[in-house]
Amino acid sequence: MKIDVAIIGAGHNALVAATYLARAGLHVEIFERRATLGGATLNEELWPGYTFSTGAHLLHAIPAQLVRELGLQTQGLVTVPRDEVVFLRRDGTYHTNLDFDLPNHLTARARLSAAERDGLERYEACKQSLIGLVRPWLLQPPPSPAELERAAAGTPAAEALRLATTMRLWELHDHFLPTARLRERVVSEGSAFACNPGALVLAYSAIDAADPATGEKGPWGFVRGGMGNLAAVLAAIAREAGVTIHTDSPVASIVVQNGRATGLRLESGDIIGARNVLSTADPKRTFLKLLGEADVEPALRTRIAGLNSHVSCCKFLAAIDELPQWRGWDGDPDLPHRGSVQLELNRDAITRCYAELDAGRPPARPMMSFNLPSMRDDSLAPAGRHTASVYVYSHPARLTGGTWDDCREAVAERLIDQITEYAPNFRRSVLHYELRTPLDLERKLALTDGCIWHLQHTPELLLGNRPLPELAHYRAPIAGLYLGGSGQHPGGEVSGIPGHNAAHEILKDLHTN
Structure with missing residues (x-):
């Protein structure tokens, strides 16, 4: 047949x-x-008793x-929620969307001025208007620019679309957010894709939005096992x-x-x-x-x-025997372990990272998203041990003057040093590690340029x-x-x-x- x-x-x-x-x-x-x-939706037991999601690590967009x-x-699909994201700075201060007022939380609502609160609310309203405009097309063929404009006409989304299609992302941030600390709080937006992309990149966030008809959202978290x-x-x-x-x-x-x-x-x-x-x-x-x-x-x-497929990433995977002690964190001790810790996210760091990428070099201090899946799923590691899963952004698919095979170990060691600056006990906690480079992702998963x-x-x-x-x-x-x-x-x-x-x-x- x-x-x-x-x-x-x-x-x-x-x-x-x-x-x-x-x-x-x-x-x-x-x-x-x-x-x-x-x-790329797969498990691998890299070391006895340690199971890793070596490709995608989080279910949040279905x-x-x-x-x-x-x-x-x-x-039988079971998901376990991942907690809030913490944006940790090198001086030990941080940003998070959770609203608690502690000394090192730079953008707790209680610490914002009236102008800052107003700017943040207007920015979020603009972003949500854009997401709301795009969300109805999620489960059908996408609109052309003209169709999108017609759909926005006469609605609050029209102004959001105008701004998104005429401004770079950081320009949009500057337009609404009056202080550097607020702009740093949102600087992660689009940062894995490009340095200061066009603001329309925010439309991609519609992939996480609730169904406009029912209000339903899909699961957000780690898949058990x-x-x-x-x-x-x-x-x-x-x-x-x-x-x-x-x-x-x-x-x-x-x-x-x-x-x-x-x-x-x-x-x-x-x-x-x-x-x-x-x-x-x-x-x-x-x-x-x-x-x-x-x-x-x-x-x-x-x-x-x-x-554009040449902007890639690395994935750093490690078995560790103690939890990271994040320098400067003064909130719930377990929250960063249950959620995600983002490192090296500010405009200067992002600009340097992409300049090095464009030159065909591994960034000296790349952006990172540090996760501990075993904190939410104890089936992934032996008792008292943990799995660390770190997406490292953004890296060139091809290097100038060498290959990823030539520098894999040197890059991995540098990443361990970088994380240890934020969590002083990290290096000594590492029992095993493996770095998956763009070349590894291409070879193993048939992803062009990784x-x-x-x-x-x-x-x-x-x-x-x-x-x-x-x-x-x-x-x-x-x-x-x-x-x-x-x-x-x-x-x-x-x-x-x-x-x-x-x-x-x-x-x-x-x-x-």
Whole structure:
């Protein structure tokens, strides 16, 4: 029997798409290059007794609608909440959105002036207007700039959209926030994607927003047992719907005949015939590696090659035998351990980081997001020990004058030193560590340039421009070829939305035809 839809990759978007397609009565088969499922949604036991989510580490973007429709919680998915974020400064002071007045909390509401409180409220109102404007398009093809303007016309969102499309992000912060301490409190926004991107980057926050019709929000926190458990649940749901999943089946190319995708050629040499193909690989891998040169217009190949995937990250993973003693923290002793601690987040540090990235060097003092998943899930580490999971932003995909293999250990040691400046006991607490570089992420997870979002989330790559205007509606300019990875609207994170939306566009086309 010929396959109705052959899907490339078994990441979370592929599994979501496959389930919707199979439930609609289609014959769906997935082809995954690795022995494990989930793509970047995976677990690894790096040292005996220590389990890490070595790709994505947090579930926060999957909409409540998808949780309900897929039946994730009835199939055994359990999440545990992550607490508040603390932005720790080198002098021991900090910012947090929690409203308590302690000496080192620089932006506690009680310590803000009337002008600061007013500016912060107006800024949040502007941001929420923009998010509210974009949120209705989350589970459908994205709007063009003109459609977005029409939707905003005559509403408070019109001014928010005007500001977001005419200002850089730091300019928007300056517009509303009258003091440096308030501007530093929000400086993390967009910082993982670019140095001072266009303010429209805030629209990406719609991925975390509640459903405007029901007020529901999806889970926010760590998946109990690790993110690989989410992949296992999604795979079980897909198989229950009738999906066939082939592991250890790397795809060599997409077969195109007479301008139409007709199947896949596996690296084994086998040809898989299919009426339609859905690629959940990143756009560069799909168009520049899986499709032949003759199948893609030269101008499109050039534009795809120029898309921004070169801003990558590292992931530092460690087994530790004592909790970090964060210098200057004077709040609830356990709160930073249950939440996330952000380091090196100020305008000067971000500017230096991206200057070094542009020069092809690992930043000397990169931005970090430090998490302790085992504080919320004791199944991840032996008693009295912990797992530290640190995203390190932002790093060049390729280095000038060397490779990541050449400097991995030196960079890791420098990161340990940097964290130890903030938590003096950190170095002595480290039992084991491993640094995953952009090159490692590319090798292990088939992510071009090690870009965990497939493409960056800068304004020119959001909404109806993701990845390009002519590809934004989940269709390639080749009949029967669809796109459902994180390079599509709304973007990266573990949301399942690109897979959901691509599946519904396939069903729409099949119903029409």
